[in-house]
Amino acid sequence: MVSQPATTQSAHDQLDSHVREMIAWHFSPATGCPFWLDWTRKVGWDPCKEVRSFNDLIARFSHFQDEWLRDLQPDVWVPAHYKGRPYNIFETGGTTGMPKQRIGWDDYKVDYEEFSSKLSDRHFPRGAAWLMVGPTGPRRLRLAIEHLANFRGSPCYFVDLDPRWVKKVIADKKFDQARAYMEHVVEQAATLLKHRKIAALFTTPKLLEALGEKMNLHETGIRGVFCGGTTMNPQTVRFLVEEVLGDGIGFYPTYGNTLMGLAASAPLRPEDKFSITYYAPQPRAVLRVVDPAQTERTVGYGEWGRVELTTMTKELFLPRFLERDEAIRRQPREPYAWDGVGEVRPFGAMEKTIVEGVY
Amino acid sequence: MPFDIPALRLGKAYTSLETTEVKDCRTGEVLARVSQVNSGIIRKDLAKIGESRRALKQVPSEKLIDICRVAGELFLNSTLPLGEGQSQTPRQYVETLSATSGLPFALVRRNMDKIAQVLGNMRRVLRGLTRSLDLSILDRGIGEHAGVRISFYPAAECLGVVMPSNSPGVNSLWLPAIALKIPVLLKPGREEPWSPFRLIQALMAAGCPAEALGFYPTDHEGAAELLRGCGRALVFGDQSTTAPYAGNPAIQVHGPGYSKILIAEDQIERWPDHIELIASSIADNGGRSCINASAVVVPKYAAEIATALAQRLGPVAPQPAADDRAMLSAFANPKMADAIDAMITEGLTAPGATEMTAIYRKGARKVAFEGATYLRPTIVLCESFQHPLANREFLFPYASVVEVPQTDMLGQIGHSLVVTAITRDMAFRQSLLESPLIERLNLGAIPTMQVSWDQPHEGNLFDFLYRRRAVEIK
Structure with missing residues (x-):
């Protein structure tokens, strides 16, 4: 594991050196994948020569197109170094039609093992069981959560939730069906919590709220909740902390997806007024908050912009992918020496009604 | 300073981290921040x-x-x-x-x-x-x-x-x-x-x-x-x-109330006596209530009645909010006025309807006054209830006047929150009393807006x- 840089300058240096290493890896025939090697032949310039820093990367690469993950066979993304080693296929999206796929080997383990250091043993006692209530199936999350629990010496129970189905019934305005499905999921979770000793919970804000209405989570033995998946505005966070969890349960909001990994949140301080800031697992992934009209430039601190992700691991090179999210650009903050993204929500949320549904 | 209005959770004030602003519709000044739960x-x-x-x-x-x-x-x-x-x-x-x-x-x-x-x-x-x-x-x-x-x-x-x-x-x-x-x-x-x-x-x-x-x-x-x-x-x-x-x-x-005034054959010759009542049923409270009349249904003289209402309501124009004679309300959301104005203009392109207020208004339906947007009263004469403007309700003084034979009235008016039926014809009164389409029935020359405390x-x-x-x- 890379050690955490203490200052913004050392974080910059570390990132630039990581960029050089990753460019060399992905654009060398000995280690790179067919997609990027082909790409270099077509564009007619050599990233190994021209990209020496993260700023170079932003200047030279245009946005990664997510259709590539949908339209191409997964094999094109296999780096030569991993050839012959079977991979996991993780999916994202796919409410209708073909989902996008990312392949991987060990990245999720690296991400979640690093994240483990952010969890306190008081909230996530080592060896005590976890429960995940959320999307399993072809998602990276399911393996990642189980790995995280196992890494801490804990087993993990699962209750599945199919977000594609939920999105579909909500798009069809079948709200009763969506509600019935959510109750079905919450019922199963409540049953497990009643009959098994479980100390830690991974779920989404809505499901957490629904579970909290069914039972006193602290009394059932829950001590830590790791939450992610959808928008959490400050009022939602405050409600969850004050009225669903109470003082006895640690709350760890995260922002993550199949392409990035996992961005942890800085622990809340009173002056944050429940506004959460997430920090990408730099240098493996970098989040920038950019001006939607001019995506090469970042917005000022405290301003809203669109979230742009760059992932650089030995398994995946994904430059400048525009997420369907917007966020407030935030200052570096201990223990993170790089920019954060605050109050993430769907891109254009202020302009249109958000139908995020139950998950 | 705007007011900070909290939520009241079973009586207890709760200030949310999420607020919406309520603004002065003329100046745009924020007058309240309302806690959202x-x-x-x-x-x-x-x-x-x-x-x-x-x-x-x-x-x-x-x-x-x-x-x-x-x-x-x-x-x-x-x-x-x-x-x-x-x-x-x-x-x-x-x-x-x-x-x-x-x-x-x-x-x-x-x-x-x-x-x-x-x-x-x-x-x-x-x-x-x-x-x-x-x-x-x-x-x-x-x-x-x-x-x-x-x-x-x-x-x-x-x-x-x-x-x-x-x-x-x-x-x-x-x-x-x-x-x-x-x-x-x-x-x-x-x-x-x-x-x-x-x-x-x-x-x-x-x-x-x-x-x-x-x-x-x-x-x-x-x-x-x-x-x-x-x-x-x-x-x-x-x-x-x-x-x-x-x-x-x-x-x-x-x-929407789709409230209506019906005049039966036995009273139709006396229509001029009722113009004031009809006009007030259309325009009181700025025409914003669901109990405002939005259609006038008569067996004959539709054109004459529509003209008389247009003469009475057409000249009504916005006045300062503090003026006691002010009859019209401004639109808090000007986009709504735009949409309503466009719907009426669009409806008038369908054959069989004439706007009668246009000549008495001397100007556009949608007007700006003291920084706010208003819609001025509009009376449309429709040849039948099938016309797209015949049975509509808008948030300003608007009504259609439609000629329908008395025997067909109940078959055509559709659901109506209030019906004022000007008639003494006992048989017609009976059929009105029988109708499941009418929630509140005023028999006689009673404004649709009149409320009796002992009637639900x-x-x-x-x-x-x-x-x-x-x-x-x-």
């Missing part, structure tokens, strides 16, 4: 609603009627709390509500009086709703009425209310619930937090148990939660808002909130 808060509070009902039930009916009377006086005349450490005089209420809703002062005051009168006349209102039930039967749950043992039980532990922003007068509809011992959890209209908040403060100051009153500014999800979770609920809004709830027996829908207004709130059970005692 998430739906989880509503569910959480609903879980404790039994305590609220118990607290309200303990107050004897007689006492509740008195609380309503005092609350009416406070609402009308007193300075009441508004936001943290802030308060509002009656005059400030009138001016602020006028600024944000576009209603001129005079109309706000008229609505204010109407609300205060409902509170002041609660005994008569309840007599109308309960058909003169001895209200102590609600205190005990059991009693005798006309020599018969009767028992009533509440159909729900509280009433959810999703309010509109168009006119403060509609608050009079939920007020009887408190006197009927049913707690009220209310979502105010986005642009009209003022009236419900002031009413709740008045009721609390008059001695109503605070936990029986909820004020929950919220989003669509929260509104849906109130409608679903309260057991009984009222929802106000246009067709698209209310359509999902139509046919749900736990939800009383207050959509829109749906009977008592029948909605209570059920009668058979009971035997040994």
